[in-house]
Amino acid sequence: MITLLYFAGLKEKTGLEKEQIQFSGHQVKELVEFVQNKYENFSNSAVLVAVNEEYALPEDVLQVGDTVAFIPPVSGG
Amino acid sequence: MITLLYFAGLKEKTGLEKEQIQFSGHQVKELVEFVQNKYENFSNSAVLVAVNEEYALPEDVLQVGDTVAFIPPVSGG
Amino acid sequence: MKLFEITTAEIDPEKYRKAVLHASAGAVTVFTGHVREWTNGIQTVFLAYEAYIPMAEKKLAEIGDEIQEKWPHTKVAIAHRIGDLEISDIAVVIAVSSPHRKIAYEANEYAIERIKEIVPIWKKEIWENGQEWIGDQKQKPIIGGE
């Protein structure tokens, strides 16, 4: 299982803060495609992905136990 | 009469914070020459002059009642 | 105290200034970002900030490391508040000490720029008749959005 975290606008679109799915062995970009299909209008703008609290690349491969966060454009400060 | 004010190192050299002298009608640069003759080693470095709390030019003419401050290089901050 | 933190409490800037002060620090800059009432002619009622807390604190600490690498002899503390903030509340504080002043300014400004680039914190503006999550468009996409 991997854990998915949604923040800010994405949390409102999915209606979820967190969910767990089977997705280990796949690439980050495949996961993004998966959630984009699962949730209508998932991202209107660029979304970054963090795996275990570090920004990940589209080709990174997911492991069992990973925590994946979908990070819409940040606006702190 | 005009009032002369000495600060920082100049106060130590003259041994005075303040004195009053007759000098109206003369230029600032003449006053500087006067105090340099009066006090040995008056200025080892550049000294500015303020008349009534504003920086003055060497050619400015002193008026009765003026307050003249001798301002060694500043070092605030 | 934590030098790099996400907090729900009101921010006291003096706490962070004191955290970076030491006998060789001649200059300290403390930047505070405040909730502004008017942005581009639109009146804000309040702001809501949200963060991915553990990652955000890690990224704030990374910014501190970057600064100490670029400008040795500096010391840095950063805090960002989350939750509902009202006009003039402090959203972020950045304290940087340095032996000399020029670097204290430069490093502090670097920190706020980096916060706006890499730290997972989001701001929602709430107006009289609506609300919106703000994205500053600085982030480079690594996955296709749209």
Add this chain to the structure above:
Amino acid sequence: MKLFEITTAEIDPEKYRKAVLHASAGAVTVFTGHVREWTNGIQTVFLAYEAYIPMAEKKLAEIGDEIQEKWPHTKVAIAHRIGDLEISDIAVVIAVSSPHRKIAYEANEYAIERIKEIVPIWKKEIWENGQEWIGDQKQKPIIGGE
């Protein structure tokens, strides 16, 4: 409170931050200059500051005016302490608020540079075995010294 002052009291930076804060201020920078223990390898025991008080306050206010002219919508407060100061004591505080952050940094740094140029304040360094009035050599002479 006075926005531009010479004081013998300990400086509380928050007082000056609050003085420049208002509903349109999105960014505040507060610079504090502290007494440093080591300068060029020489250990300072304490510093003594002296000022030509009325002229110094006038010049600080002039710097505030210069800033508001160069950067409209800023608000500025500056205080400089005089008397005997110990290691880490605050000698000077500069608070600048602005709608946007870039100007808050720029204007604040401008203020400290101008203080070091035009404000009649002098610093004496006292070491274990001596003391000296410090001149920063920035001042242009209008009368011959030497």
